[in-house]
Amino acid sequence: MGLFTKDIKTMEDLFSHCLQDIYYAENQIVKSLPKMIEKTSDGELKRGLQQHLKETENQVKRLEQVFEMQGRRAEGHKCPAIDGIIREADEVMGEIEDQAVLNTAVVALAQAVEHYEITRYGALIAWANELGHRPSAKVLGETLKEEKAADAKLTAIAEDKVNPRASGSAARSRRTAKKRAGGKKTGARARAASRRSSARTAKKKGQRKKTTSRRRA
Numbered sequence: 001m002g003l004f005t006k007d008i009k010t011m012e013d014l015f016s017h018c019l020q021d022i023y024y025a026e027n028q029i030v031k032s033l034p035k036m037i038e039k040t041s042d043g044e045l046k047r048g049l050q051q052h053l054k055e056t057e058n059q060v061k062r063l064e065q066v067f068e069m070q071g072r073r074a075e076g077h078k079c080p081a082i083d084g085i086i087r088e089a090d091e092v093m094g095e096i097e098d099q100a101v102l103n104t105a106v107v108a109l110a111q112a113v114e115h116y117e118i119t120r121y122g123a124l125i126a127w128a129n130e131l132g133h134r135p136s137a138k139v140l141g142e143t144l145k146e147e148k149a150a151d152a153k154l155t156a157i158a159e160d161k162v163n164p165r166a167s168g169s170a171a172r173s174r175r176t177a178k179k180r181a182g183g184k185k186t187g188a189r190a191r192a193a194s195r196r197s198s199a200r201t202a203k204k205k206g207q208r209k210k211t212t213s214r215r216r217a
C-alpha cells in the first residue's frame with residue numbers, strides 16, 4: 001500500500017495483488033494445518049486434513065506456476081483476513097477441553113479457511129478469464145476444485161460423525177437402539193431418518209470411494 005500513491009490502478013493490478021494475497025494465505029495455511037491435525041482425535045478428520053495439507057503444498061506450487069505465466073516473480077502480500085481466521089482458530093482450539101467438542105470445532109474452523117479460499121479463487125478465475133489469461137484461469141480452477149471438495153468432505157464428516165458425537169446424540173441413539181432390542185424406528189421419525197441417510201449416501205458416494213481407496217493404499 002503506498003502512502004502517497006494508490007498502488008492498484010487497473011484490474012490487472014488488482015489481479016496480481018490478489019494473486020500475492022492468496023500466495024501469502026496458502027503459505028500460512030501450510031503452516032497452520034499441522035496444528036489442526038494435531039488437535040483432532042478423529043481418524044477420518046485427521047486423514048482428511050492431512051490429505052488437504054498435501055494438496056495445499058501443491059497449490060503453492062501451482063500459484064508459482066501462475067506467477068510465472070504472468071511473467072512475475074512469486075511474491076506474497078500479507079493477508080490480514082487469513083491471519084485473523086488462523087488466529088481465531090488457535091484461540092478457539094485453546095479454549096476447548098472436551099475432545100469430541102474440539103473435533104467439531106476443528107471442522108468448522110477449517111471450513112472458515114476453505115470458504116475464504118473459495119471466494120478468492122472464484123474472483124481470481126473470473127478476472128483471469130476477463131483479462132484473457134486463460135491458462136492461468138485453468139490452473140487456478142484446479143485449486144478451486146480441491147478447495148470445494150475439501151469443504152464438502154468436512155461437511156460430511158461433521159454431519160455423519162463428529163457433530164453427533166460432540167452433542168451426545170450418537171450415544172443417545174445407540175442407547176435407544178439397544179432398548180428397542182433391535183426393533184426398528186417406526187412412523188414419521190423413521191421415514192425422516194431414512195430419507196436423511198439415503199440423501200447423504202447419494203451425495204457422498206464419490207467421496208466415499210476416494211476415502212476407501214486411500215485407506216487401502
Ligand code: ZN
Pocket residue numbers: 001017077
Ligand atoms: Zn495491499
Ligand code: FE
Pocket residue numbers: 026029056059117147
Ligand atoms: Fe488452498
Ligand code: FE
Pocket residue numbers: 021022025078079080081082
Ligand atoms: Fe486476503
Ligand code: FE
Pocket residue numbers: 052056113114117146147150
Ligand atoms: Fe484449502
